[in-house]
Amino acid sequence: MDMPVVVKPRQMKFPFEKTQRRFFFDDNPLKSAYIAALSATFPPGEGEFIDSVRLYRDKVEDPELKKQIRGFIGQEGHHSHQHKQMNRQLNDLGFDAMRLERHLARDIEKFKKDRPDRTRLAMTVGMEHITAIMADHALNNPETFDGLDEPIRELLLWHAVEEIEHKAVAFDVFMSCEGDRALLHKCMKVATTMFVIRISCYMVGLLWWSRSFPRWRAIKGFAKYLFGKKGVVRLIRRPYKEYFRDDFHPWDHQNQALVEMWKTNFYNADHDRTSEQFKHKDQRQ
Numbered sequence: 001m002d003m004p005v006v007v008k009p010r011q012m013k014f015p016f017e018k019t020q021r022r023f024f025f026d027d028n029p030l031k032s033a034y035i036a037a038l039s040a041t042f043p044p045g046e047g048e049f050i051d052s053v054r055l056y057r058d059k060v061e062d063p064e065l066k067k068q069i070r071g072f073i074g075q076e077g078h079h080s081h082q083h084k085q086m087n088r089q090l091n092d093l094g095f096d097a098m099r100l101e102r103h104l105a106r107d108i109e110k111f112k113k114d115r116p117d118r119t120r121l122a123m124t125v126g127m128e129h130i131t132a133i134m135a136d137h138a139l140n141n142p143e144t145f146d147g148l149d150e151p152i153r154e155l156l157l158w159h160a161v162e163e164i165e166h167k168a169v170a171f172d173v174f175m176s177c178e179g180d181r182a183l184l185h186k187c188m189k190v191a192t193t194m195f196v197i198r199i200s201c202y203m204v205g206l207l208w209w210s211r212s213f214p215r216w217r218a219i220k221g222f223a224k225y226l227f228g229k230k231g232v233v234r235l236i237r238r239p240y241k242e243y244f245r246d247d248f249h250p251w252d253h254q255n256q257a258l259v260e261m262w263k264t265n266f267y268n269a270d271h272d273r274t275s276e277q278f279k280h281k282d283q284r285q
């Protein structure tokens with residue numbers, strides 16, 4: 001299937017130093033810990049996504065897919081780098097996201113050891129679907145990010161856009177080189193379980209280490225964020241199940257218009273060093 005968008009990294013930079021409150025999401029310790037836990041998993045997690053796709057780079061013959069792999073690696077590399085900056089800032093505010101990064105990095109090292117390449121790639125494909133449907137939810141319901149500190153909100157929306165742009169890359173690599181849907185389905189179940197347990201434990205860790213004990217109002221706010229009318233868990237349930245269809249492809253859901261919507265409504269060129277480079281180039285011409 002043809003890819004409806006171009007996969008090309010943007011070099012963004014966000015002013016995380018402007019985030020000065022530990023509970024940067026709605027003053028809610030749980031919502032903040034949830035986003036912080038997610039952010040902690042990105043640098044090591046995306047590093048493994050890159051590595052597992054790289055294992056197959058030489059086996060892919062389609063020049064278009066090869067180009068997309070380069071774009072995928074570039075995008076995930078930048079996400080990882082920016083989340084590292086965010087995590088550093090959270091550490092300064094008393095949320096030890098960097099400790100979680102190290103914890104996950106150790107776990108991934110252990111996981112990689114005796115796993116065949118195809119299992120590593122199948123896990124990446126599963127996680128890429130989860131990030132893509134969460135990204136779709138965020139861009140379709142940007143008001144669910146109301147109350148987030150601006151630099152973090154901008155980071156998450158940019159990350160969401162690029163997750164949509166490259167959502168089919170790992171899938172296409174897997175299908176062209178392995179083509180084993182049963183393995184994809186099995187790994188998705190494992191990946192989902194591990195993801196839910198990990199994020200929950202990481203939230204507990206962040207709250208416990210910072211001695212932050214949420215009150216009832218915060219619990220209600222977080223429950224609404226997950227399970228309310230526009231709640232992320234509630235709305236991604238259906239697209240999650242699509243993955244288990246025998247003819248599923250990530251671009252069955254044509255949501256590339258969200259990329260344009262982001263450019264019109266949320267894109268902040270001040271933070272995009274790629275566009276600056278282009279600007280200078282344009283001036284020289």
Ligand SMILES: [Fe+2]
Pocket residue numbers: 046075076079080159163
């Ligand atoms: Fe990413």
Ligand SMILES: [Fe+2]
Pocket residue numbers: 049076128131163166
């Ligand atoms: Fe991704």
